[in-house]
Amino acid sequence: MKRSLFVLALATTALAQSPNVLSLLAQQVGKTSDPATQRNILRGMNAALQGRSGVAAPPEWDALAKQLAASPDAEVRELALSIGIVFGTKEALDSLRTIAADTKATPAARQRAIESLVARKDAGTAPILRELIGKAGPLRAATIRGLASYDAADTAGLLLGAYAGFTAEEKRDAVSTLAARPAWAKQLVAALDAQRVPRADFSASLVRQLRGYKDANIDAALDIHFGKLSGTTDKQPEIAAVKKWLTPDFVKAGNAGKGREVFVRTCAVCHKLFDAGNEIGPELTGANRTDIDYLLQNIVDPNALIGADYQLQTIELKDGRILAGMTRGENANTLTLRTLAEQTVVSKTDVKTRTVSPMSMMPEGQLLALPKEDVRDLFLYLASPQQVPLP
Numbered sequence: 001m002k003r004s005l006f007v008l009a010l011a012t013t014a015l016a017q018s019p020n021v022l023s024l025l026a027q028q029v030g031k032t033s034d035p036a037t038q039r040n041i042l043r044g045m046n047a048a049l050q051g052r053s054g055v056a057a058p059p060e061w062d063a064l065a066k067q068l069a070a071s072p073d074a075e076v077r078e079l080a081l082s083i084g085i086v087f088g089t090k091e092a093l094d095s096l097r098t099i100a101a102d103t104k105a106t107p108a109a110r111q112r113a114i115e116s117l118v119a120r121k122d123a124g125t126a127p128i129l130r131e132l133i134g135k136a137g138p139l140r141a142a143t144i145r146g147l148a149s150y151d152a153a154d155t156a157g158l159l160l161g162a163y164a165g166f167t168a169e170e171k172r173d174a175v176s177t178l179a180a181r182p183a184w185a186k187q188l189v190a191a192l193d194a195q196r197v198p199r200a201d202f203s204a205s206l207v208r209q210l211r212g213y214k215d216a217n218i219d220a221a222l223d224i225h226f227g228k229l230s231g232t233t234d235k236q237p238e239i240a241a242v243k244k245w246l247t248p249d250f251v252k253a254g255n256a257g258k259g260r261e262v263f264v265r266t267c268a269v270c271h272k273l274f275d276a277g278n279e280i281g282p283e284l285t286g287a288n289r290t291d292i293d294y295l296l297q298n299i300v301d302p303n304a305l306i307g308a309d310y311q312l313q314t315i316e317l318k319d320g321r322i323l324a325g326m327t328r329g330e331n332a333n334t335l336t337l338r339t340l341a342e343q344t345v346v347s348k349t350d351v352k353t354r355t356v357s358p359m360s361m362m363p364e365g366q367l368l369a370l371p372k373e374d375v376r377d378l379f380l381y382l383a384s385p386q387q388v389p390l391p
Contacts, residue, residue, distance in 0.1 A: 051334035259381025
């Protein structure tokens with residue numbers, strides 16, 4: 001572990017200060033036949049090269065890549081291909097495309113190949129992704145996310161045409177991909193109007209991202225389905241109104257299992273409680289969950305106090321895409337962003353504009369949209385000392 005961390009730090013420094021260190025690392029890989037040692041060094045190199053493009057390969061790389069391609073260790077072979085992608089070698093691109101399209105390869109290997117090729121924006125990968133959209137299975141979510149990197153006019157039609165057959169996770173990825181480009185976003189909103197995409201599939205964060213285009217037609221449609229943006233800042237009257245009926249005795253009469261169902265539907269897209277949900281917003285397991293006042297304050301007035309780590313950032317890329325999410329890491333060359341769909345590493349050279357919102361990613365008015373019984377069940381579940389089964 002210590003050696004792996006050292007190699008990662010060394011490789012990162014190499015890219016920032018002295019490209020010659022990459023040559024030194026390549027030499028170290030070539031001097032050993034031990035797969036574990038090779039993995040450690042290659043992992044460090046691969047992590048340090050995440051999000052980078054146009055990095056020149058060290059002179060030893062061509063010969064070393066051929067040696068590593070014959071390694072008995074699958075991870076060594078895959079890491080060498082991923083690094084070769086950053087260096088832009090034709091052999092690496094060809095090999096990864098072959099893996100991505102190979103139905104006999106493991107789904108995990110195919111997904112890693114797809115993700116590496118998409119990160120490189122390899123044009124030859126787009127036809128593979130388009131073919132995989134029609135095939136149910138473990139690769140389709142990564143395929144849907146990958147299509148966001150390719151600005152094809154008919155992508156929205158392709159995704160919307162297959163939308164009804166997607167799983168819940170795939171639908172979430174699909175609306176995220178469609179919201180990434182202005183032309184696709186207009187078609188997504190049109191599908192909402194036509195009830196081809198249910199209103200329930202639009203999270204509050206997605207609606208905010210769509211409003212970021214400042215398009216009059218998109219905003220008008222969103223106003224119809226979700227209401228106009230509120231300028232109200234004082235939430236205390238709303239909190240007081242809810243407290244009148246959300247009493248401790250009323251909460252105790254609820255059903256924690258049904259409350260978990262409400263949590264999965266409304267909160268788990270961003271928050272994790274026990275073993276359920278995503279880690280976009282704060283982890284809730286250790287929060288003060290038994291205090292109704294505390295929960296009401298944070299749910300009804302999410303903008304009262306926003307931690308720096310949870311401010312919504314909107315990133316406009318030079319290729320026309322818009323990404324919205326939380327920063328999960330940053331260095332001189334790259335930005336790691338956690339969106340609703342995935343965690344992605346963006347090269348800063350690809351960023352056109354970057355905006356930090358003063359608003360929380362968590363929407364206001366969530367409790368008002370729920371029946372009182374659902375709110376009661378949700379609060380009972382949030383106060384649970386341990387996980388409860390779904391109904």
